[in-house]
Amino acid sequence: MKGVLIAALAALLVVPAAAQQPKAAARVSWSTVGKPSPGPTQIIGKAAQGCIGGAMALPLTGPGYQVLRPQNRRYFGHPDTVRLVEMLGRWAVLGGHGHLLIGDMAQPRGGPMPSGHVSHQSGLDIDIWFRRSRAPLSTADLARPIALDMLRPDGRAADPERFGPVEVELLKLVATRTNVERILVNPALKRAACGMAAGDRSWLRRLRPWWGHNMHFHVRLACPAGQDQCEPGPPIPPGDGCGPDLDWWLSDEAVEALRQRLLKAREPVPPRTLPATCASVLRAR
Numbered sequence: 404m405k406g407v408l409i410a411a412l413a414a415l416l417v418v419p420a421a422a423q424q425p426k427a428a429a430r431v432s433w434s435t436v437g438k439p440s441p442g443p444t445q446i447i448g449k450a451a452q453g454c455i456g457g458a459m460a461l462p463l464t465g466p467g468y469q470v471l472r473p474q475n476r477r478y479f480g481h482p483d484t485v486r487l488v489e490m491l492g493r494w495a496v497l498g499g500h501g502h503l504l505i506g507d508m509a510q511p512r513g514g515p516m517p518s519g520h521v522s523h524q525s526g527l528d529i530d531i532w533f534r535r536s537r538a539p540l541s542t543a544d545l546a547r548p549i550a551l552d553m554l555r556p557d558g559r560a561a562d563p564e565r566f567g568p569v570e571v572e573l574l575k576l577v578a579t580r581t582n583v584e585r586i587l588v589n590p591a592l593k594r595a596a597c598g599m600a601a602g603d604r605s606w607l608r609r610l611r612p613w614w615g616h617n618m619h620f621h622v623r624l625a626c627p628a629g630q631d632q633c634e635p636g637p638p639i640p641p642g643d644g645c646g647p648d649l650d651w652w653l654s655d656e657a658v659e660a661l662r663q664r665l666l667k668a669r670e671p672v673p674p675r676t677l678p679a680t681c682a683s684v685l686r687a688r
């Protein structure tokens with residue numbers, strides 16, 4: 404039951420994101436601006452409070468991958484972000500793993516989204532679905548895709564029929580890229596990966612437990628070299644993170660923490676001020 408509660412609460416967690424966005428006028432502008440700003444790529448601020456100038460568009464289809472919900476225009480990012488997706492697509496082709504389904508990256512100029520996410524603002528985040536499709540999805544299916552839950556019905560552990568060696572191989576492939584900062588996954592999936600990892604376990608450190616993330620994993624790249632205005636995420640503690648810290652995430656206390664978090668998410672939140680440079684990114688013609 405507790406697992407079901409975790410999944411249900413976590414699903415709610417993504418909805419109130421709009422409440423945390425800056426004032427309505429700015430929100431509309433970031434989500435309606437049609438194309439990236441001109442000029443070289445510039446990452447400004449952090450994943451949950453930032454923007455990107457000169458972003459690159461991920462082609463909507465490529466070898467081994469497809470972009471989901473292209474109507475939302477959230478397939479922009481730093482060139483390194485685009486290249487990572489393309490590399491993973493090649494992995495899918497070479498291994499016969501079907502097509503990867505790519506969820507949100509960033510809007511054309513990053514910035515806050517009107518729904519769904521607090522982060523994904525600076526062009527370094529990618530949501531990648533665990534579900535892979537054997538055949539390319541149709542336009543209609545891409546517009547309204549159906550996700551696959553990697554957890555057992557009770558939500559307490561990974562479903563071994565769905566989350567197995569290939570999924571762990573994919574997570575390891577991403578986590579061992581030198582330019583990846585962290586990957587967010589459901590704690591029960593991290594627990595499964597901890598159990599399945601053979602040999603080198605150092606990559607597990609970058610696999611960070613977080614609420615939800617049972618249908619997709621969230622990749623965040625590190626600030627690329629030369630991007631002086633890019634602010635990295637918090638440091639990751641040492642160790643593989645498979646011990647007591649992970650146990651906490653699967654405890655009653657974590658369920659209560661999530662409940663409190665959701666209650667807070669429903670309260671009005673003061674708008675987050677974006678770094679000043681973002682105003683010129685948004686205005687650039």
Ligand SMILES: [Zn+2]
Pocket residue numbers: 520523528529530620621622
């Ligand atoms: Zn995400």
